[in-house]
Amino acid sequence: MAEQAETLRRTPLSRDRIMRAAVALADATGLESLSMRNLAQNLGVVPMALYKHVANKDELLDGMIDVVVGEIDPLVPDAGWKQAVRARILSARQVLLRHPWAPLAIESRNMATPAALAYLNSMVGTFRAGGFSADLAHHVMHAMGSRILGFSQELFDASRNAGRTGPTDPAPPAPLPPEVAARFPHLAEIATAASHDDASVVGQGCDDQFEFEFALDLLLDGIERLQQQGWTSFSAPARRAPDSH
Amino acid sequence: MAEQAETLRRTPLSRDRIMRAAVALADATGLESLSMRNLAQNLGVVPMALYKHVANKDELLDGMIDVVVGEIDPLVPDAGWKQAVRARILSARQVLLRHPWAPLAIESRNMATPAALAYLNSMVGTFRAGGFSADLAHHVMHAMGSRILGFSQELFDASRNAGRTGPTDPAPPAPLPPEVAARFPHLAEIATAASHDDASVVGQGCDDQFEFEFALDLLLDGIERLQQQGWTSFSAPARRAPDSH
DNA sequence: TACCGTAGGTGTACGCCGTACACCTGTCAA
DNA sequence: TTGACAGGTGTACGGCGTACACCTACGGTA
Numbered sequence A, B: 001m002a003e004q005a006e007t008l009r010r011t012p013l014s015r016d017r018i019m020r021a022a023v024a025l026a027d028a029t030g031l032e033s034l035s036m037r038n039l040a041q042n043l044g045v046v047p048m049a050l051y052k053h054v055a056n057k058d059e060l061l062d063g064m065i066d067v068v069v070g071e072i073d074p075l076v077p078d079a080g081w082k083q084a085v086r087a088r089i090l091s092a093r094q095v096l097l098r099h100p101w102a103p104l105a106i107e108s109r110n111m112a113t114p115a116a117l118a119y120l121n122s123m124v125g126t127f128r129a130g131g132f133s134a135d136l137a138h139h140v141m142h143a144m145g146s147r148i149l150g151f152s153q154e155l156f157d158a159s160r161n162a163g164r165t166g167p168t169d170p171a172p173p174a175p176l177p178p179e180v181a182a183r184f185p186h187l188a189e190i191a192t193a194a195s196h197d198d199a200s201v202v203g204q205g206c207d208d209q210f211e212f213e214f215a216l217d218l219l220l221d222g223i224e225r226l227q228q229q230g231w232t233s234f235s236a237p238a239r240r241a242p243d244s245h
Numbered sequence C: 001t002a003c004c005g006t007a008g009g010t011g012t013a014c015g016c017c018g019t020a021c022a023c024c025t026g027t028c029a030a
Numbered sequence D: 001t002t003g004a005c006a007g008g009t010g011t012a013c014g015g016c017g018t019a020c021a022c023c024t025a026c027g028g029t030a
Helices: A002-009 A015-029 A036-042 A047-052 A057-070 A081-098 A102-108 A114-129 A134-149 A158-165 A178-183 A185-193 A208-228 B002-009 B015-029 B036-042 B047-052 B057-070 B081-098 B102-108 B114-129 B134-149 B158-165 B178-183 B185-193 B208-228
Strands: none
Touching: A015 A036, A015 A057, A036 A047, A036 A057, A057 A102, A057 A114, A081 A102, A081 A114, A081 A134, A081 A208, A102 A134, A102 B102, A114 A134, A114 B178, A114 B185, A134 A208, A134 B134, A134 B185, A134 B208, A178 A185, A178 B114, A185 B114, A185 B134, A208 B134, A208 B208, B015 B036, B015 B057, B036 B047, B036 B057, B057 B102, B057 B114, B081 B102, B081 B114, B081 B134, B081 B208, B102 B134, B114 B134, B134 B208, B178 B185
């Protein structure tokens, strides 16, 4: 029975269990305090045990990214490309709000993981099915950039710290200190102009969700316009063919 | 004279000299192989000497970011907002091509450095001077996202490795392996569709400069349209008021 | 000229990290 | 019964950031 207790106490390790534990740990304590030793302890196991399932820490990170990407909602069928892309990207954003360490992890790795490739592939497929040329789909993927994965490089983003002090600590929206406001009046102005509620580049209120959708729609509308006027490489980049106003 | 030689051999340390050496070292060998010990050796000095001028490694990174941001061309006077913004961002992009480690450094830090704040502030000022409301300027800054600093989160970007193997090694544009192409046909298609020459998310040819300008102009044109039709919070996000085609 | 405070470089040491490598142990096929 | 092998263990190494005590050279004052 002692050994039964043992068996119950520690489910055997597996690559999948490691990945999920790593994601949970990063969610809870932030990416920079996720170490192999840490993670092993969390799993009730000695550090080197992990290496029987994961080649090294980089592979661990790749696996974590795959877990995150796998949480993005599947394609909704029977929707126009614009609706489909919009829904998927907003889902990706929700996923990343649960895993604020993911953008940094993604950017620090340099090869695409299979799950990420599959996601990008199906996104391209959506554009192609919507009547986009391969060329236009290509450029459009670049234009969307990181927004396709639900984040957009907020530059100096309070939410990046989310896990660091524990998710229960909602980071008081510190107002812009006056001497800073004086040195950067334009920033001070836009910081107070928008009636929002979260913190980003400006220390003040700003509704990230609103900003995200604003930018996303700005892009999607521009893309729609390109596609509807029959984009080809030689007619389109706005620089060359500014449309009439 | 021995001491003269000494004096010549080692210019005294200074915060500025440290920052410039750090940037050069990161340019040459990549961010992940930049350590305090490494940098100290490079400066002919013992590691702890650096700490007389720099509080810790995070502050070093902040200083490096300031150096990079400081290299962005100043505002060109007497240009329309669109030209001014475009020129500045393309300059930022050139700077980041010289310092491929910078996006990761920027994303890994979470507070804005003074130089970055000054840059963002003057960018907002350009929009304001161009007749944008503070509100619209705010949203537009978010919409541009990391592109404002000359990069755009390429997700899986070959150039991120640039320094790692030395800048003289131009990373042969490895073609997409066939089994990958088979699993992700849409990616394979757009990889070969565009007639470009560098590597990014797709292993194949792709002119990053073209893509960058394509996306930048897509955004700028969308922004121009918003501003010209007198944007206000309640009329604009494209979702609510799709313009007529 | 003698002194001393201080700025700035040095040396040692600590506790983390990732992980190589040898080892043990329990399970299952033959 | 045995022996291969999958999977967990223990030890150890080199590298990291950096705390802390130390030394040393110089500039200002008496």
